[in-house]
Amino acid sequence: MASYNKYEIRKRNPDPKTSALLVIDMQNYFSSMAQPILPNVLSTIHLCRRASIPVIFTRHSHKSPDDYGMLGEWWNGDLVIDGTVEAELMSELDRRPDDVVVEKTVYSAFANTGLEKLLRERGLEEVIVTGVMTNLCCETTAREAFVRGFRVFFSADATATSDEELHEATLKNLAYGFAYLVDCKRIQEGLFGNQ
Structure with missing residues (x-):
């Protein structure tokens, strides 16, 4: 039994009419974390496309030291620099x-990006979060979506980070207070039944 199961007391399926899939930062820079979940991310993308759910990608990068913010200090300047191969989405x-493709410079896909406006203009009220890193950009985006009034679905098997303990901690926190947890199987069953 996964360590987050005791916190997962709420269950719900995404509504394809009001959902968007967010594919967070699946970039070459993060490929060592992203490769193991790539089949699940692709499966989720295909399921969402089949259900006519729009797919929105995010790409994290920095154009100059002016946009490093606290990330420059926190990561000692080891950042994703725009214009490099590492900054590109995985092929x-x-x-x-x-x-x-939403361009961002901080953990949140909502901060100074226009993502909320885009979702609201399309009448979308739910987000399904996939990608990397579970505990940084994915979690921050999920929390911010929740506080902005979006229903959040967070993938347990199409998100990843640097270690399992951090991944599990995020799943516990989000299940407790912010998001419905899903995985590829639950999304398929929720959108299409047992087809």
Whole structure:
């Protein structure tokens, strides 16, 4: 039994009419963490496309020291620099020309990006969060979505981080106070039944 199960007392399925899939920072820089979950991220993308749920990618990078903020101090300048191969989204992702890519410079996909406006304009009230890193950009985005009034679904098997303890801690926190936990199987069953 997963350590977060005792906190997962709420269950719900995403509504395909009002959901968006957020694929957070699946970039070359994070490929060592992202590769193991890539099949689950792709499965989630395909399920969402099949249900006509829009797919929104985020890309974290910095253009100059002016936009480093606290991340420059925290990570001793080891940042994703725009224009490098590391900053690009992984080529294995099923990204289509009409998919939105939200550019960000902090952990949250909502801070100074226009993501909330985009979701509201499309009448979307729910987000499904996948990608990396579970405990940083994914968790911060999920928490901020919740406080902005969006219903949050957080993937337990299509998110990853540097170690399992941090991953599990995020799942506990989010299940306790912010998000419905899902995985590929639950999304498939929630959207399509047992087809």
